[in-house]
Amino acid sequence: MHALTVVLLLGLVEVGLSFDNAVVNATVLRRMSPFWRRMFLTVGVLIAVVGMRLAFPLLVVCVSAQMSPVDTLHLAATRPGQYADRLGQARPAIAAFGGVFLLMVFLDFFLADREQHWLRILERPLARLGRLDRAAPIIALLLLVLTVQAEPGAPAATVLLAGVLGLVTYMLVSGLDQLAESNQAHRSGLMAFLYLELLDASFSFDGVIGALAITADPLLIMIGLGIGAK
Numbered sequence: 648m649h650a651l652t653v654v655l656l657l658g659l660v661e662v663g664l665s666f667d668n669a670v671v672n673a674t675v676l677r678r679m680s681p682f683w684r685r686m687f688l689t690v691g692v693l694i695a696v697v698g699m700r701l702a703f704p705l706l707v708v709c710v711s712a713q714m715s716p717v718d719t720l721h722l723a724a725t726r727p728g729q730y731a732d733r734l735g736q737a738r739p740a741i742a743a744f745g746g747v748f749l750l751m752v753f754l755d756f757f758l759a760d761r762e763q764h765w766l767r768i769l770e771r772p773l774a775r776l777g778r779l780d781r782a783a784p785i786i787a788l789l790l791l792v793l794t795v796q797a798e799p800g801a802p803a804a805t806v807l808l809a810g811v812l813g814l815v816t817y818m819l820v821s822g823l824d825q826l827a828e829s830n831q832a833h834r835s836g837l838m839a840f841l842y843l844e845l846l847d848a849s850f851s852f853d854g855v856i857g858a859l860a861i862t863a864d865p866l867l868i869m870i871g872l873g874i875g876a877k
Contacts (some may be wrong), residue, residue, distance in 0.1 A: 660872075708733045858872060
């Protein structure tokens, strides 16, 4: 009964945290072919549930704590409290990577010159700023540096490296997507699929960290967040 209650709570948490992810996903899915839409809603969901909600947190602990995969699984199964602590220690780096990636998504949208606007008072000045070459990565890097300066207790080198890697990853995937669009629709669909998976990864990790406030059991986290994600 306790496990069922935990799973239901985690499902509700994930539903509440997934609205923004769903909106962003819908904008990308709209330009994908029916085949790649089905791929994302089937294979992509499986990757999101098993990969991001179970395998990825285990991988983070494995790498950050320099433990073997077997030891990491044993730690998660037998000492979930210590596993949660190890996962929480890696949060600054993961947050920097995902935060910069999502910031680039935001900037690329709002710095573009569009005919339709949601918030004209905000979007028009941003569109004018977007005329500056490479405005989005410049702003992202400046905000990353300011964030590190504002949090003196955080591991600055790790956060900076993770943020830069988030920026490079976004620019690489975005560039490959644009290149594929000019060549073959099949490859473009593949790039959009990979882009959506990275988006889901960036949106999802805070849900995994938040779930630790409810339970440290990795299996319950995967089931509960997986139900909410669907």
